[in-house]
Amino acid sequence: MTPQRQIVSLLASAEFARAYTLAGLTAAFGSFLIERLTSPATLATIITVLALVGVATLIVRREELTPLRFAPTSLLGFLVLALVSLVWTTDRPGTLSGWATLAGYAIIAITIGHIRDTLQTVRAIGDTLRWLLALSLGLEILSGILLDLPFTAFGIDGNLALGGPIQGIFGTRNMLGFVAVVGLITFVIEWRTQSIDRVVGMLSVALGGFLALLSASPTVVVLAAGVGVATTALTIVRHTRPHRRVTVQWILGALVAVALALAFALRHVIIRLLDAGSDFSTRADLWNAILDVVAQQPMTGYGWFGPWPRAEYPFWFINLQLSDQHRSALNSYFDLLLQLGWPGLALFLILGGVATVRSWLVASVRRSVVYAWTPLLLVTLAVESMFESFTLTGIGWLLLVLCALRAGQTRSWRQNIDDAHTGTVPTLGPRG
Template sequence: MSPRRYVVALLNSAAFARAYTLTAIAAAFTSFLITRMMSPVSLATIIAVLALLGAVVLLVRREELSLLRLAPTSLLGFLALALLSTLWSSDRSGTIAAWTTLFGYALIAVTIGHIRDTLQTVRAIGDTLRVLLSLSLAAEILSGILLDTPFTAFGIEGNLAIGGPVQGVFGTRNMLGFIAVIALITFVIEWRTQSIGRTAGVLSVALAGFLALLSASPTVVVLAAAVGIGTTALTIVRHTPPERRDVMQWLLGALVVGALVLAFALRHRIISLLDAGSDFSTRADLWNLSLDFIAERPITGHGWFGTWPRGQYPFTYINFQLADHHQSALNSYFDVLLQLGWAGLALFLILGGVAIVRSWLVASVRRSVVYAWTPLTLLTVAVESMFESFSLTGVGWLLLVLCALRAGQSRSWRESIDAAHTSAAIALRPERGDG
């Protein structure tokens, strides 16, 4: 076999697909750790190499892929607008660098979505998070109990002995809480699909739940409630007879809208019940000030930067006014408004909203419980986006793109075009023996 054929065979193999997926997911989830242990340049290099490798893998597998279904249209539109914002950005090189990172994670997610199915993806994420959550607990025990000293280089404050909050190897308690909830969803799906044994399932769920509790993140309570309600609603729909399922879907949709309106009306009481007044008041001040700068460029925004850079308007001015050093708007929707305006927010909402609806409809009719992972993960990302900007960078953005792609693979207008094209090709293909 020639070297070229060997390389093509390797890139097209199932073993390479599994190795690539595990490596890419591990790199995304350990981005903070990589940055602290090495440097941001090292992380950027790793993501760039994985993105380029993903592009080569997609090229090698081009015959089994459809160009129409390669990526969601809303994702392409969002990426195009972010790149176009270079024209009105105050720092074009900074915008290009931020866009390159955004595109790199998206390309990795698209590659994973095409070379692994849902169950294989869930198992890869589950294996990765079991290791990282175990490492987080070990680091907190070492810092908070055995040595009784903070590991400031890794953002670990050593508060385990007093019951938290803990950060693990993810930098902040909110990120640990977010990842712990994603892990809980993933571990339960693994357990229900018998991808892991009973003992491993119980221990995995206990580990994720324990760290979610120790994170003492106020958003974890909201996330847990949202995932619990979403799981209950999805279970009800799945067990509803097919002839009544549409009515049930509309009823649940009306209840969701009503709950959102009620939650907004009672937001102050909810915040006090969560005992998170200081955290949410900080966010409220940040959001109110951000609105002033959003009003300057409401349609196009100030240009894409992702994580807020130092020394750039309006981010530095916002932090100066608040006497703080925020690296984001602590809300994905406000961040998109600030950076890409209402045009960007519309594309972002379409990307996430359409993905949730598609994946929900798929999960409500498919027999396997593995299809519930996509809508529940998207729900977690959507709710977390109200309190953090995780879904615009790193692993949050990767999960959003991966789930949006996965949802579009099962329910998409392009699926009908592909089916029609395939049927026409079969009809036009001459039978064997025809002249």
């Protein structure tokens, strides 16, 4: 067999698909640790190599793919808009670099979405997070209890003996809390699908819950509440008779709208109950400053950057006003308004909203509980986006693209067109 055929055979193999998925997820979840131990250039090189290998893998597997279901239209539109912002940005190299990072993670997510099914993806994320969360706990124990010494190289302050907050290997307590919640969702789905045995399932859930608690992140409380409500609602829908599901869906939708309105009206009371006044007041001041700047260029924004560059307008100007050093808007939606204007925010909402509706409808009728992973994770990303900009960079962006791709593969207008061309009648019954 020639070397070329060996490479093609390797890229098309199931073993390589699993290895690539684990490598991509580890690089994305461990991006902060990679940067701190090496350099941003090393992380960029890893993501670039993974993206190029992903493109090669998709080319080798091109006969398994169809153009109509390759990627969500809203995702492609968002990437195009971010690239087009080169026209009006004040820092073209910075915007091009930010776009390349965005595209790199998207390519990795698209590759994983096409070479692994939902259960395989859930198992890969579960395996990755078990190791990374265990590593976080181990380093926190070593730093905060055994040595009583902060590990600055890992970004660990060593507060475990004080009851937190802890950061693990993820840089901040909010990121640790977010990753722990993603882990909890994944571990429970693994457990329910019997992908892992009972002991491993119990230990995994305990690990995720313990780290979420010790992160002392105020956003974890909101995330847990949002995921809990979504899980309850989805459980109700899944156990409702088929002819009543539409009515129940509308009732639940109305209840969600009322709950959001009440939450907004009682936001000050909720903040006091969460004992997170300083965190939320900081965010409120930041968002007000962003809105003032957005009013100057509401339709174009100031160009795509991702994390804020320190020396570019309007980012330095906002920080100067607040006497702070923010690297993001601490809110994905405000960050999009600032960088890509209202069109960018609209495309982002369409990408996430359509994916959530599609995956929710699939999970409500499919028997296997694995289909609940996608909508629950999308709810987590939507809620987290209100308090952090994680969904626009790194692992948050990768998970959003992966979930949107998964939802589009399962239920979309493109599937109906594709099935019509192949003579297949699309079905979506409860047996899945």
